[in-house]
Amino acid sequence: MKPAAIDAFFATLQTANPTPExxxxxxxxxxxxAAVLLSAQATDVSVNKATRALFAVAPTPERxxxxxxxxxxxxxxxxxxxxxxxxxxxxxxxxxxxxxxxxVPRDREALEALPGVGxxxxxxxxxxxxxxxxxxxxxxxxxxxxRTGLAPGKTPLAVEQGLLRRIPVRxxxxxxxxxxLHGRYVxxxxxxxxxxxxxxxxxxxGRLTAMPS
Numbered sequence: 240m241k242p243a244a245i246d247a248f249f250a251t252l253q254t255a256n257p258t259p260e261x262x263x264x265x266x267x268x269x270x271x272x273a274a275v276l277l278s279a280q281a282t283d284v285s286v287n288k289a290t291r292a293l294f295a296v297a298p299t300p301e302r303x304x305x306x307x308x309x310x311x312x313x314x315x316x317x318x319x320x321x322x323x324x325x326x327x328x329x330x331x332x333x334x335x336x337x338x339x340x341x342x343v344p345r346d347r348e349a350l351e352a353l354p355g356v357g358x359x360x361x362x363x364x365x366x367x368x369x370x371x372x373x374x375x376x377x378x379x380x381x382x383x384x385x386r387t388g389l390a391p392g393k394t395p396l397a398v399e400q401g402l403l404r405r406i407p408v409r410x411x412x413x414x415x416x417x418x419x420l421h422g423r424y425v426x427x428x429x430x431x432x433x434x435x436x437x438x439x440x441x442x443x444x445g446r447l448t449a450m451p452s
Contacts, residue, residue, distance in 0.1 A: 240388040240443055242405075248389070248441040249410040252417040255437055259416035261367055263287065268343040268368040269335070270294050273303070275363045276328055276355045281318040289315045300332035300341045327355025345369050359395070362415075372411035374399045379422025380415065386426060388443030 390401030
């Protein structure tokens with residue numbers, strides 16, 4: 240995708256959704272971190288259902304530690320990998336209390352040192368909680384970046400670096416939300432909805448796709 244098409248691509252997405260947001264429900268930076276940690280290989284809908292009750296009783300690292308691993312499991316057993324996620328969440332809470340006074344750090348290295356927190360989770364927290372222009376490459380963004388020609392790459396890191404280089408700075412803070420939502424609802428994995436796509440004319444795949452008569 241050429242620079243002019245990239246600019247038009249994001250300008251169109253911005254016009255359609257000026258203030259995109261994550262679909263995870265949270266009320267603090269800690270709840271965001273916990274929700275993103277729990278969302279691996281699970282839908283945002285399923286995570287929100289589980290965390291509604293979990294955050295009601297444990298909205299801070301300290302209270303999550305008091306709840307304990309078994310208590311966390313009882314609240315999140317409807318989502319995938321719940322046992323390992325509960326273990327990681329409790330371990331992360333312990334480090335937050337011991338190293339960061341119970342606060343979520345605004346530092347990639349510190350975030351990635353927390354159990355269950357990888358580069359993608361750290362990028363989400365840095366972007367959503369602190370407004371950093373990061374790019375959290377999940378399966379949706381990886382697919383959209385490659386399919387559209389926006390930033391082709393063989394690995395999530397290669398796609399992340401390509402997107403950060405190619406997306407105009409004025410769009411970077413919100414870009415990962417637009418791309419996730421676009422991949423989730425329009426540029427879907429099995430069959431992209433090109434006929435309903437607002438950015439089709441700027442997309443390498445869309446321009447080559449015959450529209451129904």
